[in-house]
Amino acid sequence: MEHTHSAPRAHAANIDTDRLAAEMTEQFRQVLSSKRMNELTSRSSQSRSSSPAPRDFGTPQPPPSQSAPPTYASLRNIPLVPEAPHDARSLRFKNMLVSLSNMPVRWENPGLLDEALRVIPLEQIYGEAEEESQILQAEAESMSAGKKAAWGYQDCVVRALLRWFKRSFFSWVNNPPCSRCYSPTVAVGITSPLPDEQARGANTVEAYRCSHDACKNYERFPRYNDAFVLLQTRKGRCGEWANCFTMLCRAVGSRVRWVWNAEDHVWTEVYSVHRRRWVHVDVCEEAWDKPRLYTDGWGKKLSYCIAFSADGAMDVTRRYVRDAKHAAERNRAPEAVFLHIMDEIRAMRRSNMSKQDKFRLHGDDMREAKELRANVISSIAIAVIQLSPEDIVNAQVTRRQDSDAQKALEGRLSGNTQWIRSRGEGGQSNQQDPRNQHPR
Known part of the structure; x- marks a missing residue:
């Protein structure tokens, strides 16, 4: 009998224990909830009490406390809002x-384009382009059936034009x-340009004196900006070369850009x-296609690389600067102001275009912006991959050249040695001195 009544008694004890545990758990939840609510209420009241009073511009304000939150200027990756230029430097x-x-x-x-076509040996250019195009296509097909060639026919036309211009047409x-x-x-x-030089587009004339003691003759070298005049003179330095060649690329049907660099150089994009x-x-x-020529090759630091076309302007610096060590300070204008200037030039050049053309160009801009962002991401990824355990332990980074950079590790070829050295464009070992800037 005694054994018979013990089981119900034990079962009742278990029920009481479970109920007690549930009640204690609920009480703990209520206490924790009340504590959290009190903390939130306390923080909210402190935030309201610490809010600044309406500012009185007539009385000096106390300095901010050390515990003040960081300003928005310290935050990164916030999209820029274009801002119109107001200060004199930005307006210039x-x-x-x-x-x-x-x-x-x-x-x-x-x-002008018709005159350019009369100058270009079209039969030679198109013959070389056709031959190179077929070779590239055969190489692609030999590697894999249906594989795309490295460059298209029109690309080969520009490549043939590049070789002819450099080797046969223009002189340095x-x-x-x-x-x-x-x-x-x-x-x-x-010196000042003469009337006939100015009429042909020369705003600047360089003066030179003969080094022979018995001669002492003076020579004038007008710097012409008119591509039509350059078709006759066929000589100059970077400015004349890029001006005339880019126009010839336009004459053979390519979309072209003229790229201005703040460090005194110009080139072309096709x-x-x-x-x-x-x-x-x-x-x-x-x-x-050697965008890293100027940084990894010449050893220069670049700030602004801006591509101008008949359709507008684009900041393409990220195509040519892939590493922070090659980035020069951009201090001509605040970045928001610079963005506004680019948008304004683009809108000005496209104002008379059809809606379809504007839409197409906007798509090109978006695709290029994605490409330029990918350049930065790729550069960061390569730097991370090249890290060694010793770099991490010693908290330092050993720079190694990737394969893309190794293609451009030559110094400047155009110009004489003294001129190249004065501009700091001799290669990786040169030390660029901004005071030694020779006009392009």
Whole structure:
């Protein structure tokens, strides 16, 4: 009998224990909830009490406390809002860029393009392009059936034009030889253009004196900006070379850009329909698709690289600067102001276009912006991959050249040795001195 009543008693004890545990758990939840609510209420009241009073501009304000939250300026990756320029420095930068943007518009003159086609040996250019195009296609098919060739036919046309221009058509001028005795000359400064030189588009004329004691003749070297005049003179330095060559690329039917660099150099970009992207072309160096030539090759630091076309302007610095060590300070204008200037030039050049053309160009801009962002991401990824355990332990990074950079590790080829050295463009070992800037 005694054993019979013990089981119900034990079962009742278990029920009481479970009920007690449930009640204690519920009480704990209520206490925790009340505590959290009190903390939130306390924080909210402190935030309201610490809110600044309406500012009285007539009385000095106490300095912010050390515990104040960081300003928005410390936050990164916030999209920029375009801001119109107001200060004198930004306005000068805007006026300069608007003036530079006029260069590609001049190449849309049908008479100029017709004259350019008369100068170009079209049969030679198109013959070389056809041959190279077939070779590239055969190489692609030999690797894999249906594989796309590295470059298209129109790309090969520009590549053939590049070789002809560099090797046969245009000549480089450092110091023009004396026209009397053909002796070397020495630069003596800048002089005003004569009326006929100014009429042909020369705003600047460099003066040189013959180095021969018995001659002492003076030579003038006008710096022409008119591509039509350059078709006759066929000589100059970076500015003349890029101006004339880019116009010739336009004449053979390519979309072109004229790229201005704040560190005193200019070059060309040609749109490849085959690759659906803009391709770097430097006719002075006979360089094709080597955007890292100036940083990894010449050892320069670049701040602004701006591509101008008849359709607008684009900041393409990220195509040519892939590493922070090659980035120079961008201090011509605040970035928000610079963005506004780019948008304004683009809107000005596209104002008379049809809605379809604007939509197409907007798609091109978006695709290029994605490409430029990918350049930065790729550079970061390569730097991370190249980290060694020793770098992590020693908290330092050992720079290693990737394969893309190794293609461009030569110094400058155009110009004489002294001129290249004065500009700091001799290669990886040079030390660039901003005071030694020779006009391009």
